[in-house]
Amino acid sequence: MFALVDGNNFYVSCERVFNPKLEGVPVIVLSNNDGCVVARSAEAKALGIPMGAPYFQLKQLVKDHGIRTFSSNYPLYADMSQRVVTVLNGFAPCEVYSIDESFLDLQGVPPASRIQLGHDIRQKVRRWTGIPTCVGIGPTKTLAKLANHVAKKRPECAGVCDLSDPALRRHVMPAIDAGEVWGIGPKSAKKLAGVGVRTVADLAGMAPRLARQLLTVTGERIVHELNGTRCIQLDLSPPPKQATAVTRSFGQPVTTVAAMEEAVASYATRAAEKLRQEGMGATALQVFMHTNPFNGDPRCSRAGLHSFPEPSSDTLEIVSAATRLARRLFRPGYRFSKAGVMALDLVATADAPRDLFTQADRGKSARLMEAVDALNDRMGRNTIWTAAAGINRPWQQQRRRLSPNYTTKVEDLPMVRL
DNA sequence: TCTGGGGTCCTAGGACCC
DNA sequence: TCTGGGGTCCTAGGACCC
Numbered sequence: 020m021f022a023l024v025d026g027n028n029f030y031v032s033c034e035r036v037f038n039p040k041l042e043g044v045p046v047i048v049l050s051n052n053d054g055c056v057v058a059r060s061a062e063a064k065a066l067g068i069p070m071g072a073p074y075f076q077l078k079q080l081v082k083d084h085g086i087r088t089f090s091s092n093y094p095l096y097a098d099m100s101q102r103v104v105t106v107l108n109g110f111a112p113c114e115v116y117s118i119d120e121s122f123l124d125l126q127g128v129p130p131a132s133r134i135q136l137g138h139d140i141r142q143k144v145r146r147w148t149g150i151p152t153c154v155g156i157g158p159t160k161t162l163a164k165l166a167n168h169v170a171k172k173r174p175e176c177a178g179v180c181d182l183s184d185p186a187l188r189r190h191v192m193p194a195i196d197a198g199e200v201w202g203i204g205p206k207s208a209k210k211l212a213g214v215g216v217r218t219v220a221d222l223a224g225m226a227p228r229l230a231r232q233l234l235t236v237t238g239e240r241i242v243h244e245l246n247g248t249r250c251i252q253l254d255l256s257p258p259p260k261q262a263t264a265v266t267r268s269f270g271q272p273v274t275t276v277a278a279m280e281e282a283v284a285s286y287a288t289r290a291a292e293k294l295r296q297e298g299m300g301a302t303a304l305q306v307f308m309h310t311n312p313f314n315g316d317p318r319c320s321r322a323g324l325h326s327f328p329e330p331s332s333d334t335l336e337i338v339s340a341a342t343r344l345a346r347r348l349f350r351p352g353y354r355f356s357k358a359g360v361m362a363l364d365l366v367a368t369a370d371a372p373r374d375l376f377t378q379a380d381r382g383k384s385a386r387l388m389e390a391v392d393a394l395n396d397r398m399g400r401n402t403i404w405t406a407a408a409g410i411n412r413p414w415q416q417q418r419r420r421l422s423p424n425y426t427t428k429v430e431d432l433p434m435v436r437l
Numbered sequence: 438t439c440t441g442g443g444g445t446c447c448t449a450g451g452a453c454c455c
Numbered sequence: 456t457c458t459g460g461g462g463t464c465c466t467a468g469g470a471c472c473c
Binding site for chain 1: 456
């Protein structure tokens with residue numbers, strides 16, 4: 020049996036923990052570059068603001084209703100997420116599924132006390148971290164997700180729903196759209212509607228073979244999971260990452276090779292830092308860049324790959340490969356709006372294969388990177404960096420409405436007045 | 438006229454998730 | 456003027472092997 024614990028409007032809730040004036044008023048959090056809406060309070064949802072709405076289209080609404088608006092403050096949300104997980108680990112073995120969702124293993128919990136456990140979890144997480152949550156319980160992950168959906172939508176659940184009883188499932192499933200099921204996106208929902216499958220009940224009653232024909236194995240698995248047959252296991256120690264990416268939209272369009280090289284070098288620097296934090300090396304590096312697909316600018320989309328002779332997490336190597344690719348891919352005459360660096364085919368540094376023919380001194384590189392990381396860790400990110408990443412950085416993103424890093428920066432600690 | 442069978446690996450593209 | 460970022464999994468098709 021699984022429980023899915025999910026933070027309500029997670030980013031908004033994080034902002035509210037340290038700014039109680041945000042309670043009861045509409046609040047939204049924006050994506051990077053203040054581009055579009057990625058989190059909404061209940062009050063903002065009630066105003067009809069859809070998920071993913073471009074911010075510039077909402078400015079009037081924001082003004083009219085006094086909607087409080089924040090740039091996303093990722094360090095704050097990540098730290099709050101960790102605090103929630105710490106509390107959850109006190110209840111049961113826990114798979115962290117995303118920044119605001121975790122699956123718990125309820126094996127051994129007597130059926131009669133599951134609901135009470137759900138309420139205990141909610142109460143403790145709320146009291147210890149300030150984050151409101153909902154808890155969904157079910158015999159498969161897909162049913163636990165569905166139960167969580169029900170817990171959120173139905174006030175009488177008081178935030179906890181257990182869908183382990185098939186009779187209860189038969190009762191709720193006809194009232195929920197198939198598109199709400201975990202793994203059914205807009206395209207699949209449309210395909211399903213084409214064969215008359217509209218509700219979760221329809222989907223659960225579908226012949227597994229037909230589901231496979233329409234939606235490949237993933238579709239067949241969903242049908243089984245909805246009927247209580249477990250196809251997706253709990254992953255208590257998630258497998259190592261296969262890839263890591265650093266991609267950003269620019270604060271203003273990039274039109275020169277020099278600016279593109281700088282931007283890509285700075286993303287590559289960050290990618291190398293991430294690799295070292297995770298103890299991984301990249302076998303290959305991909306760089307891409309493209310123009311804005313929305314605003315009618317001439318389209319240009321470019322991508323290129325570089326393979327390393329042996330896995331690397333060395334900033335200098337990665338930056339040099341990335342800038343070479345950027346130079347090669349860049350085309351003058353276009354207004355590029357976004358670029359990215361992706362480190363691929365990651366290998367744990369400890370058991371990375373060595374190249375027989377390269378002379379690189381791995382020990383020296385490792386010591387240099389250790390020194391760089393130590394400096395940037397102690398004195399603040401970007402205390403030292405490669406000159407390739409530029410100084411003025413006109414392409415850097417806009418984040419005009421950033422809240423303080425209440426929990427991760429000494430200068431930003433909240434003040435208490437007596 | 439008629440041109441095999443069985444396998445692996447790689448890549449690109451699509452769909453989905455939060 | 457202005458539309459996010461970071462991942463995963465699956466499939467199809469091509470190249471290549473013996």
